[in-house]
Amino acid sequence: xxxxxxxxxxxxxxxxxxxxxxxxxxxxxxxxxxxxxxxxxxxxxxxxxxxxxxxxxxxxxxxxxxxxxxxxxxxxxxxxxxxxxxxxxxxxxxxxxxxxxxxxxxxxxxxxxxxxxxxxxxx
Numbered sequence: 102x103x104x105x106x107x108x109x110x111x112x113x114x115x116x117x118x119x120x121x122x123x124x125x126x127x128x129x130x131x132x133x134x135x136x137x138x139x140x141x142x143x144x145x146x147x148x149x150x151x152x153x154x155x156x157x158x159x160x161x162x163x164x165x166x167x168x169x170x171x172x173x174x175x176x177x178x179x180x181x182x183x184x185x186x187x188x189x190x191x192x193x194x195x196x197x198x199x200x201x202x203x204x205x206x207x208x209x210x211x212x213x214x215x216x217x218x219x220x221x222x223x224x
Contacts, residue, residue, distance in 0.1 A: 106196040109218030112186055116222075120181040122196030122215060127177070130200045134172060134179045137208065138192035147206045148194070149181060159205070186222045193217040
């Protein structure tokens with residue numbers, strides 16, 4: 102299984118970036134896909150997820166109302182539109198996939214991880 106994330110970069114605070122994940126390598130029985138991030142010196146944390154079949158979206162409190170997750174089932178892609186970025190959004194962002202139906206806010210639910218893409222927000 103291969104997930105390929107892209108779209109990271111350097112942006113000023115208040116700006117926007119769009120991350121994309123090529124999910125063509127996702128498992129056939131995928132329940133959700135999403136994004137985690139890891140800031141320097143911090144543990145990896147849940148950002149957002151989307152149910153593959155229904156498109157239901159979930160967000161962490163820290164990104165709710167600023168980020169939007171979407172998926173294109175025909176193209177097999179998952180995007181994360183990040184708006185009003187803050188310096189504390191600086192992290193490596195990972196695209197993930199899960200076949201589970203529980204513990205979905207936690208790393209342990211996700212067996213499939215992309216390689217990560219760096220997002221840096223300058224103040």
